[in-house]
Amino acid sequence: MTTGAEIMELEVAFWQAMLDQQPAKAAALLTDKATMVAMYGVHHFSPADYIKMAEEGPARVTGFSFSDEQVFFPVDNVAIATYKVRQSFEVDGKPQEMTCFDSTTWVRRDGKWLAAAHTETPEQQGKPA
Numbered sequence: 001m002t003t004g005a006e007i008m009e010l011e012v013a014f015w016q017a018m019l020d021q022q023p024a025k026a027a028a029l030l031t032d033k034a035t036m037v038a039m040y041g042v043h044h045f046s047p048a049d050y051i052k053m054a055e056e057g058p059a060r061v062t063g064f065s066f067s068d069e070q071v072f073f074p075v076d077n078v079a080i081a082t083y084k085v086r087q088s089f090e091v092d093g094k095p096q097e098m099t100c101f102d103s104t105t106w107v108r109r110d111g112k113w114l115a116a117a118h119t120e121t122p123e124q125q126g127k128p129a
Contacts, residue, residue, distance in 0.1 A: 002073075002079065002108070002113065003071075004069075004070070004071030004072075004079075004081075005071075006113075007079045007081050007106055007113065008071060008081060008083075010029060010106065010113055010115075011081050011083070013025075014029050015061070015064050015085075017029075018054070018061040019062070019064065021054075021060065023054035023055055026050065026054070027047035027048070027050045027051050027054075028047070029113075029115050030046075030047045030114060030116075031107060031109070031115065031116040032046060032047070033046060034046075034047075034050070034115060034116055034117065034118075035116070035117045035118070036118045036119070036120070037117075037119045037120070038120040038121075039121075039122060058091050058092045059089055059090065060089060061087060061088070061089050062088045062089055062090055063087065063088035064085055064086065064087045065085070065086050066083045066084065066085055067083065067085075067086075068082075068083055068084045069082070069083040070082050070083070076108075077107060077109075078105065078106070078107055078108075079105075079106040079107075079108075079113065080103060080104070080105050080106070081104045081106065082101070082102070083101075083102055083103075084099065084100070084102075084123070085099070085100050085101075085102050086098075086099045087099075087100065098122055098123075099122070099123040100120045100121060100123060101121045101123065102119065102120050102121075103118070103119045104118045104119075105117040
């Protein structure tokens with residue numbers, strides 16, 4: 001039986017592949033069709049599309065750290081990882097930092113866990129109105 005720690009190892013592996021600029025390694029962890037929902041909208045992509053986005057995009061991850069990690073399994077072949085991430089990155093060579101609340105839905109296919117959906121919500125300062 002897969003543990004939450006094993007799912008978080010996959011999550012770290014994906015981020016590490018981004019940091020190491022190895023998009024094919026990250027793409028190998030994706031389902032045939034994956035999605036991401038973030039502040040710039042909803043994106044649907046294949047592993048090949050992901051590689052192209054990573055190679056041609058203006059942003060590059062330069063560091064990351066997770067906290068408040070939790071994983072639950074709503075059914076046997078689905079895991080949902082949630083965590084807070086502090087990330088450093090460059091956009092067009094300009095350094096930036098951001099803290100976000102992320103979630104990734106992992107599905108097990110043929111014994112392998114793959115990321116199907118990822119969300120990213122930037123942390124807001126202050127309390128909601």
